[in-house]
Amino acid sequence: MTSSPKKRIVILGGSFGGLNAAYELRRLLPKETREIILVSKDERFVYIPSLPWVAMGHQTLEQISFPLAKPLAAQGLEFLHGEVLRVEPEASKVHLEGRTLDYDYLVIATGHRSANEAVPGLGPFDGPGHSLMSPPEAQEARESWKRFIEAPGPVVVGCAPGASCIGPAYEFAFEIDHELKKRRMRHKVPITFVTPEPFLGHFGVGGMGKARQFLEGEFEHRDIRYLTSAAVSRITEQSVELADGKSFESRYALIIPPLAGVRAVAQSPGLANPKGFVPVDEGFRHKSFPNVYVVGVAVAYPPVETTPVPVNFPKTGHMTEQMAKAAAHNIAADIRGGGRLERPPFVECIMDMGDTAAHMLADPVRPPRNRVEMSQGRRWLWAKRLFAPYYLWKMKTGRSWLA
Numbered sequence: 001m002t003s004s005p006k007k008r009i010v011i012l013g014g015s016f017g018g019l020n021a022a023y024e025l026r027r028l029l030p031k032e033t034r035e036i037i038l039v040s041k042d043e044r045f046v047y048i049p050s051l052p053w054v055a056m057g058h059q060t061l062e063q064i065s066f067p068l069a070k071p072l073a074a075q076g077l078e079f080l081h082g083e084v085l086r087v088e089p090e091a092s093k094v095h096l097e098g099r100t101l102d103y104d105y106l107v108i109a110t111g112h113r114s115a116n117e118a119v120p121g122l123g124p125f126d127g128p129g130h131s132l133m134s135p136p137e138a139q140e141a142r143e144s145w146k147r148f149i150e151a152p153g154p155v156v157v158g159c160a161p162g163a164s165c166i167g168p169a170y171e172f173a174f175e176i177d178h179e180l181k182k183r184r185m186r187h188k189v190p191i192t193f194v195t196p197e198p199f200l201g202h203f204g205v206g207g208m209g210k211a212r213q214f215l216e217g218e219f220e221h222r223d224i225r226y227l228t229s230a231a232v233s234r235i236t237e238q239s240v241e242l243a244d245g246k247s248f249e250s251r252y253a254l255i256i257p258p259l260a261g262v263r264a265v266a267q268s269p270g271l272a273n274p275k276g277f278v279p280v281d282e283g284f285r286h287k288s289f290p291n292v293y294v295v296g297v298a299v300a301y302p303p304v305e306t307t308p309v310p311v312n313f314p315k316t317g318h319m320t321e322q323m324a325k326a327a328a329h330n331i332a333a334d335i336r337g338g339g340r341l342e343r344p345p346f347v348e349c350i351m352d353m354g355d356t357a358a359h360m361l362a363d364p365v366r367p368p369r370n371r372v373e374m375s376q377g378r379r380w381l382w383a384k385r386l387f388a389p390y391y392l393w394k395m396k397t398g399r400s401w402l403a
């Protein structure tokens with residue numbers, strides 16, 4: 001804890017969770033009452049939902065990102081570029097290389113680490129598989145895709161057992177289908193989709209209205225062969241193998257890995273569960289340390305149900321923003337008094353399908369729900385394309401003209 005009359009709030013992570021928490025705390029707490037320090041190992045904010053477009057060569061990383069230092073300084077928020085090594089929640093301290101920060105409140109928004117050790121061959125830096133889970137991986141997927149186009153063959157797209165970020169695998173399957181048709185090469189590329197989900201469109205949330213029928217119809221219409229309850233057990237340069245002995249030839253395999261919490265959080269005593277995710281209450285406050293809040297992918301949520309092959313609960317950027325705003329509201333309530341926000345998040349997302357897109361909404365995310373919506377059309381493709389630069393502007397300026 002600090003001895004200053006100002007409360008020091010340290011935020012770990014400069015992405016959806018960290019930036020939204022910082023802007024909201026700035027808005028809710030008068031300047032003289034708070035000191036906000038955002039620590040991130042990455043110097044840039046990257047609009048992660050556009051990574052499939054980077055992999056397809058439609059956008060560059062430069063176009064979907066901006067450096068954090070200037071916009072944060074312009075808002076009177078301190079930015080510290082550095083890697084957190086460990087948190088000491090008993091002492092309210094964060095340890096970085098060569099520096100220790102005391103805090104009154106901590107917001108952890110450090111996202112995930114890809115648990116590539118779960119399946120031999122998950123890649124791209126640990127094995128021959130490709131991935132979309134981070135900017136360098138999307139860049140690698142792009143370079144390899146360019147080489148693949150020169151010598152096409154079978155493709156396998158999907159998710160490994162225990163995956164939670166399933167939507168991007170569908171997007172990638174639809175986008176390559178569209179791209180190959182544009183190039184008049186689709187007839188040279190059999191596409192197989194393998195997923196641990198018990199049915200298409202389960203998404204780790206137990207399904208979303210008519211998403212199942214919709215995705216089955218689209219895959220059948222587009223000649224994308226699919227296998228559900230599939231447990232990918234090995235990826236090689238030539239194949240994707242399943243635990244039941246099935247094997248699919250593959251010249252290009254993009255398999256989304258299961259996720260874990262980042263090592264700095266996983267290795268901080270008393271903070272996280274064995275996977276490195278952090279259990280929180282309904283207001284995103286740590287269950288043992290009341291001055292620690294956790295938002296986004298770093299939060300521990302149990303799966304919605306037991307499935308034959310494990311599928312984990314997703315935490316989207318849209319959900320992360322809601323969590324960050326609620327956590328900021330609750331920290332402000334801890335400091336200034338007032339009611340707490342404890343609403344379960346809802347999910348709204350647009351799935352790019354190359355030539356069209358699908359819009360899905362489920363409120364709350366976890367069934368049973370008050371509201372489920374799904375529709376498809378080119379208007380959603382345009383909405384997705386326009387939303388990306390809007391969101392970059394919003395994160396750069398801390399302003400917003402949508403609710």
Ligand SMILES: Cc1cc2nc3c(=O)[nH]c(=O)nc-3n(C[C@H](O)[C@H](O)[C@H](O)COP(=O)(O)OP(=O)(O)OC[C@H]3O[C@@H](n4cnc5c(N)ncnc54)[C@H](O)[C@@H]3O)c2cc1C
Pocket residue numbers: 012013014015016017018039040041042048049050051052082083084085109110111112132133134165167168262264295296297298315316317318319320348349350
């Ligand atoms: C390909 C893809 C497509 C997606 N599409 C969508 C979509 O269409 N819609 C949607 O709502 N969601 C989408 N998502 C999900 C969305 O990107 C995530 O929910 C969101 O990025 C989570 O934000 P976060 O702040 O929790 O973590 P992250 O975005 O993972 O950010 C973590 C931050 O913590 C920092 N950090 C990590 N470790 C340390 C450390 N030790 N020290 C200091 N800093 C550290 C990182 O530098 C980074 O700034 C997609 C995800 C992927 C991978």
